[in-house]
Structure formats: structure tokens, C-alpha cells
Amino acid sequence: MRSCSKREADRKTFMEQVQESKENGYLLSSRKIGSGAFSKVYLGYATQEKLRQNYKLASDLRSKRHSMVAIKIISTAKAPLEYSRKFLPREIHSLNATYKHINVVQLYEMYRNSKRTYLVLELASRGDLLEHINATSDRRECPGLEEEEARRLFRQIVSAVAHCHNVGIVHRDLKCENILLDERGFIKLTDFGFANRYSLKSSLMNTFCGSVAYTAPEILMCKKYNGELADLWSLGVILYAMVTGKLPFKERQPHKMLHVIKQGLSFRQPISPECQDLIQGLLQLKPGARLGLQQVATHRWMLPATSAIFQQALKAAGRDPEKPSAEGTWWLHAHPAPVPSTGSPQLGVLG
Numbered sequence: 001m002r003s004c005s006k007r008e009a010d011r012k013t014f015m016e017q018v019q020e021s022k023e024n025g026y027l028l029s030s031r032k033i034g035s036g037a038f039s040k041v042y043l044g045y046a047t048q049e050k051l052r053q054n055y056k057l058a059s060d061l062r063s064k065r066h067s068m069v070a071i072k073i074i075s076t077a078k079a080p081l082e083y084s085r086k087f088l089p090r091e092i093h094s095l096n097a098t099y100k101h102i103n104v105v106q107l108y109e110m111y112r113n114s115k116r117t118y119l120v121l122e123l124a125s126r127g128d129l130l131e132h133i134n135a136t137s138d139r140r141e142c143p144g145l146e147e148e149e150a151r152r153l154f155r156q157i158v159s160a161v162a163h164c165h166n167v168g169i170v171h172r173d174l175k176c177e178n179i180l181l182d183e184r185g186f187i188k189l190t191d192f193g194f195a196n197r198y199s200l201k202s203s204l205m206n207t208f209c210g211s212v213a214y215t216a217p218e219i220l221m222c223k224k225y226n227g228e229l230a231d232l233w234s235l236g237v238i239l240y241a242m243v244t245g246k247l248p249f250k251e252r253q254p255h256k257m258l259h260v261i262k263q264g265l266s267f268r269q270p271i272s273p274e275c276q277d278l279i280q281g282l283l284q285l286k287p288g289a290r291l292g293l294q295q296v297a298t299h300r301w302m303l304p305a306t307s308a309i310f311q312q313a314l315k316a317a318g319r320d321p322e323k324p325s326a327e328g329t330w331w332l333h334a335h336p337a338p339v340p341s342t343g344s345p346q347l348g349v350l351g
């Protein structure tokens with residue numbers, strides 16, 4: 001009896017959401033594509049009327065040749081006050097600040113009432129990076145992505161993070177689950193709920209954010225930390241997960257995690273020395289010792305095979321290929337190549 005009335009209440013809520021979306025120019029489908037702690041994400045469609053009104057949306061969807069969007073509905077009436085007053089405004093601010101980069105999810109529009117806030121987002125329909133790694137590992141019968149594919153995706157991730165840092169946003173919750181893939185295989189960075197704005201390059205933060213497996217040691221130590229450098233640590237964990245299909249440090253308790261990290265990094269399967277060098281350069285205990293994004297971008301593992309020849313030529317000409325240069329910065333803004341379709345992703349966790 002109780003479950004029947006719950007179903008009826010859910011149906012009524014959904015019909016309200018359909019109506020509210022329609023009034024704002026979107027057709028809300030019943031296809032739920034995800035859910036968060038206080039949100040549900042549905043597939044939606046922009047109406048012709050909306051496309052005529054909203055230039056941002058129309059120009060983006062025209063290039064994609066469809067009218068689909070992801071509509072994230074947050075029950076602000078049910079969510080804790082801290083979420084509505086702190087985390088949601090941060091997420092909206094960060095999405096507006098990071099507009100527009102091909103590897104960061106776009107916020108097209110927002111509408112709200114006393115019960116709910118609706119975020120109309122760019123659709124990333126091919127699941128998240130964790131699902132992709134697990135599905136590929138199963139298909140290959142070998143954990144992790146091939147290095148060539150990992151490189152192509154990691155370049156896009158680094159490009160997205162560099163863009164965020166350039167506009168003064170640190171993500172603070174970089175992990176495979178927050179990196180989505182769209183229908184063309186482009187990386188779309190999302191979930192800016194923990195993101196923060198900073199005005200000074202050296203400004204320090206003191207909030208514990210993110211998931212333990214991806215959290216930088218200085219945050220685990222409850223020290224004040226630099227958000228950009230903490231994001232670099234998380235990038236190291238992501239790259240390790242991509243090429244090995246596993247997490248580098250496995251522990252759920254923050255205080256025990258620090259101990260595990262201090263034991264050092266090990267590679268239990270063959271990974272190229274260049275890739276190991278890059279991961280090690282990011283997973284440095286001391287924040288200041290980590291490679292910077294520019295160094296990551298120009299690291300020898302990041303360049304495709306043809307560029308290795310170019311690097312040798314630079315060396316022969318007496319120039320340092322690892323030093324930031326005009327040649328090294330171009331790709332941070334360039335469009336990355338799409339990855340081939342891999343079919344439907346499977347759910348699972350990294351080992």
C-alpha cells in the first residue's frame with residue numbers, strides 16, 4: 001500500500017517536472033540517465049522555440065546535429081541547506097566560468113522555482129570514464145586501456161583541467177566517475193559541486209573535498225593546500241587507473257590512506273617507462289614537486305609517436321623539448337580526436 005502511494009507521489013512529481021520544463025522550452029523524457037545525492041538527471045529535448053531564443057544552446061546543438069540535452073533536476077526543497085546555499089551555487093558559478101571548452105560539460109541554461117532547480121546541460125551519452133575503462137578491460141581481457149587510447153583521452157582531460165585553472169577554477173573532485181564521454185567519444189569534465197574559485201595563484205584552501213582514492217596527501221593530512229596542485233595529484237591517480245585498470249592506492253579510510261601512499265607506488269603490470277615517469281611526476285608527495293600542467297602537456301609520453309621524432313630533432317638542435325614553448329602549448333586549446341565507439345559500457349569498480 002505504502003509503495004503504491006510512493007509510486008503515485010513520484011508520478012505526480014515527474015508530471016510537475018515535465019510541465020515546468022515545457023514552460024521553459026524543454027521536453028523532458030522519462031529516460032533517467034543518472035542520479036546524484038540530491039539530483040536526478042533526465043534526457044531532454046530543446047524545442048524549436050527554445051532553439052530560436054537561446055543562441056548558446058542553438059549554436060552548440062547545431063554542430064552536434066541533434067536537440068538532446070541532459071536536464072539535471074535538484075530538489076532544493078529536500079536537499080540540505082548547505083547544499084543549496086554553498087555547493088549548488090559553486091557548481092553553477094564554475095559551469096558558467098568554464099564556458100566554453102570542448103572537454104568541459106556546458107551549462108546552457110538554468111530555471112528554478114521554490115521546489116527545484118533545473119540545470120540544462122550538454123549531453124554526454126556514453127557514460128563515464130570508469131565504465132569505459134571497465135568495459136574495455138573486459139573486452140581486451142586485460143586490465144586498463146591501451147596506452148595509445150589512454151594518451152588520447154588523457155590529453156583531453158589535461159586540456160579541460162588547464163582550461164579550468166586558466167579561468168580560476170579548481171575542480172577538487174577529479175575522478176574517473178566525473179569524467180564523461182559524449183556520443184563522439186569526446187571527454188566532458190563534470191560535477192563541479194566541490195569546485196572553488198581562487199583569485200591568487202598561491203591561495204590556499206582548507207576544505208576536505210573529493211574521494212579518498214583520488215585525494216592528495218596534503219588534504220589527507222588536513223593541511224592548507226593549493227587547489228591546483230591537489231588537482232594534479234588526482235590527474236596522476238586517473239592516469240594510473242586508465243593504464244592499469246586499478247587504483248594506485250586502495251584504502252577507504254582517509255587516515256590509513258596516507259600510510260598506504262607513503263609506502264610508495266608500484267606497477268604490477270607492464271607500463272611503458274615514459275608513462276610510469278609521468279604518473280610518478282604527478283604522484284609526488286610534496287605538492288611543489290609535482291609536474292605542472294605545462295610540463296604534463298609536453299611530457300614525452302603525451303606526444304604521439306611522430307612527435308617523438310620532432311623531440312629528437314629539437315634535442316639535436318640544442319633545445320629542451322620539455323621546456324614550455326609555443327609548440328608545446330598549442331594542443332591545450334586544440335580539438336582532440338574522437339575515440340572509436342566501444343558499445344555499451346558496463347558498470348563496475350576498479351580493482
Ligand SMILES: Nc1ncnc2c1ncn2[C@@H]1O[C@H](COP(=O)(O)OP(=O)(O)OP(=O)(O)O)[C@@H](O)[C@H]1O
Binds near residue numbers: 035180
Ligand atoms: N551532462 C550529462 N550527460 C549525461 N549524463 C550525465 C550528465 N550529467 C550527469 N550525468 C549523469 O548523472 C549522474 C549524476 O550527476 P552529477 O554527478 O552531476 O550529480 P551529483 O548530484 O553531483 O552527483 P554526486 O552526488 O555523485 O556528486 C552522473 O554520474 C552521470 O551518470
